[in-house]
Amino acid sequence: MKIKIGIVDDHQLFLKSLALMLNSFDNCEVILDALSGAELQQKLTAPNQEQPDIMLLDVNMPGTDGVVTAKWLHTNYPAIKVSALSMNDSDKSIISMLQAGCCAYLLKDMNPTDLETALEEIYKKGYYNADASNINFRRLIIAKQEEEKLNITEKEQRFLQYACSDMTYKQIAGEMNLSERTIDGYREALFAKLNVQSRVGLAMEAIRRGIVRI
Amino acid sequence: MKIKIGIVDDHQLFLKSLALMLNSFDNCEVILDALSGAELQQKLTAPNQEQPDIMLLDVNMPGTDGVVTAKWLHTNYPAIKVSALSMNDSDKSIISMLQAGCCAYLLKDMNPTDLETALEEIYKKGYYNADASNINFRRLIIAKQEEEKLNITEKEQRFLQYACSDMTYKQIAGEMNLSERTIDGYREALFAKLNVQSRVGLAMEAIRRGIVRI
């Protein structure tokens, strides 16, 4: 009995060629593939669809991303072992993926033999921890916690978005329907939280930490 | 006689599985693969190394990147038809790759059948233009030219780097061993070139356009 595998990745070429590779392994068999989280949900909920043992999930996808899809799978198909499959180890969402119910985090630059080993281990033990791959989990967990304990409020978040623009504080205040003094307070609070001394520093930190996207 | 293909991509899993896929095509044969531009140079210059007809080159690689490698191939192995193979069409380096001598720009989310067609066309005609894929060349060329005609000097570039930090202009002036007035001039020039009104706007534009990395 081969290990039944599902793959989700938005890059068709990678998706199909990885499927080929997995099928070439003695004990693997790709029974499901999808180009997006939405397509996966559609296919998996279809009648007579066989359930995979392991689901390989790309993290960075347009639309329903890896984290959302992982949570959905973990909730609706707890029997499927979900593993993230990402480009780089600096990916901030490693912890998010593990928290979302992934039992492994595999990298796209691993070699095929290791992948085969990993899949077998996930199938048998239910998890796989790539000590070999230099993912520093401790550092990542700390970084995530630091980010969470910042506790940026919705208003601050909204202000931060405006602060990362060409607008003056007066204009921002007008846009947010608040007094200049009020957003003054937001600024001070954020300066302290992000440990900066100027608006440029604030904007840079917000972008660096991914709090604001430009 | 099969088309001889070389692949360069830093993600081992993609590299190896794509090789598998290409080998499964009737008229293709992967005779060379490498995880980096440096490895390619090493392998290609080795004695008795067969030369591929087509080289598929990943654009985003650490170390010797796609553009550099493409130029090297174009200079030293002009007979090899080089094609870029990238993640996304928003990639600014499309034009750079074509200027570096690539005869095609393929996307990783194309489907296998189209890839086979593209490779045959590159082999026969020497080039491939994916009208089907929605790469807007005109827009890209214009964007590149706009960027080039900005003509940002080295000093301005250096100032821009400092401007994207928590430092005051006084501190920047000190760091660059220039008067405050002088960097004042840089600021004004950059405001005009990037069409912004404030330092935050300047920093944002610099990052958005990839002039400064953070």
Added chain:
DNA sequence: CATACATACCGTATAAATCCCGTATTTTAT
């Protein structure tokens, strides 16, 4: 009820950023 806490706000002082005026030197082009 009293207390704490977050939110929204005001005045004012100082520092920084922005803008406008002008000049001297060096580089580049004709």
Added chain:
DNA sequence: ATAAAATACGGGATTTATACGGTATGTATG
């Protein structure tokens, strides 16, 4: 050789940003 352009710098005016001290209000909590 000389004009044009780029580079570096200065004084000073105005606007914006930053810092600090204090107030009022609603909400939650012991």
